[in-house]
Amino acid sequence: MNTNILALASSLSDQDLLARVGVLAGKEREASVELVAHLAALDARPALFAAAGHGSLFTYCTEVLRLSEDATCNRIQAARACRDFPVILDRLASGAMSLTSVRILRPHLTPENHEAVIARACGRSRREIEALVAELAPRPDVPSSVRKLPTATPAPTLVTAATSPATRVEAPTLASPEPAPPVSSPPPLVTTRRPIIETTSPERYRVQFTIGKDSHDKLRRLQALLRREIPDGDPGAIFDRALTLLLEKVEKAKLGAAAKPRPRPIRPGADRQLRTPILPSRDVPRHVQRAVSQRDGDQCAFVSKDGHRCTERTFLEFHHIQPYALGGLATVENISLRCRRHNQYEADLVFGPHGTSVIREADRFQEPARGAMSTCVDRLG
Numbered sequence: 033m034n035t036n037i038l039a040l041a042s043s044l045s046d047q048d049l050l051a052r053v054g055v056l057a058g059k060e061r062e063a064s065v066e067l068v069a070h071l072a073a074l075d076a077r078p079a080l081f082a083a084a085g086h087g088s089l090f091t092y093c094t095e096v097l098r099l100s101e102d103a104t105c106n107r108i109q110a111a112r113a114c115r116d117f118p119v120i121l122d123r124l125a126s127g128a129m130s131l132t133s134v135r136i137l138r139p140h141l142t143p144e145n146h147e148a149v150i151a152r153a154c155g156r157s158r159r160e161i162e163a164l165v166a167e168l169a170p171r172p173d174v175p176s177s178v179r180k181l182p183t184a185t186p187a188p189t190l191v192t193a194a195t196s197p198a199t200r201v202e203a204p205t206l207a208s209p210e211p212a213p214p215v216s217s218p219p220p221l222v223t224t225r226r227p228i229i230e231t232t233s234p235e236r237y238r239v240q241f242t243i244g245k246d247s248h249d250k251l252r253r254l255q256a257l258l259r260r261e262i263p264d265g266d267p268g269a270i271f272d273r274a275l276t277l278l279l280e281k282v283e284k285a286k287l288g289a290a291a292k293p294r295p296r297p298i299r300p301g302a303d304r305q306l307r308t309p310i311l312p313s314r315d316v317p318r319h320v321q322r323a324v325s326q327r328d329g330d331q332c333a334f335v336s337k338d339g340h341r342c343t344e345r346t347f348l349e350f351h352h353i354q355p356y357a358l359g360g361l362a363t364v365e366n367i368s369l370r371c372r373r374h375n376q377y378e379a380d381l382v383f384g385p386h387g388t389s390v391i392r393e394a395d396r397f398q399e400p401a402r403g404a405m406s407t408c409v410d411r412l413g
Contacts, residue, residue, distance in 0.1 A: 065125045072111035109135040128154035140168045170233030288318025316362045334374035344371035
């Protein structure tokens, strides 16, 4: 049955697949809202799941309904929030709010503020919801601390015992059996904690991560050298200075940023330019990088047919609107930011799935096709 569904989905056309996915997502939201409403009613009748041998609604959901622990927590918290503020059900059904958003907001909703808070939370990402919570319930700054994490203790090694003396043969003509090689236990698993960037109050954030010995030694060295500028050795102040320096270096390398950009020629037809004509190049000049990044707002500038602009801000690349292989120049008008996916997508529209390698370099000065686009490998990150 499930295999047939997969085959059916794979056989759909592009438009039918997109339409079907949208329909299924709507049905999933409807089913989730209906389940949350019924869980709210079930939570008000604890005798029902108690009679079935379950001490809590959580165990009933995980053991009977086969929901995961995370899914159970989200749905129970959402059910209790909807029981207090039923308007949330409509927001969940429309997709304006997610179960995670409701779970995060529930402790901060009151009869007085729930309408305004829910209105502000509609259409927001999780990070924006956390910032909203920090505004509703600001917390004081976390004191800076540097501490050594406990070292993982290796598990004891298991060694198989040799043949017992009661059954061992001691005859001199027989070779004594060699003991079995020891069975070593696997190395202890090192638990890696995810770095934390948490909003604690408006425009204040808590950052937590783990560093190695070399980084720790560098931090201590900086604390000693900056004792005059930062008397308390606050790692947060050092972290801010390090970020400023690194950001300046990265922006210079990837965006062509400069404290004092080189001025452009006043006269476009200067003698030097007439003697040395500008030749097409894949390299995007620094002044073009700066102008394009500022114009596009450090965001992918791809816009779909229905007017939706891509929201990606990572793995950005400089994209030739008129392909370089078809004579496109690296100018501000012909360069735009694209995420990696859309850069490759637009290249495939022109050159096919094999990219520009099938087009000879000498053909780039031919008449370009109307609306043609190409890819550029100048990546921002």
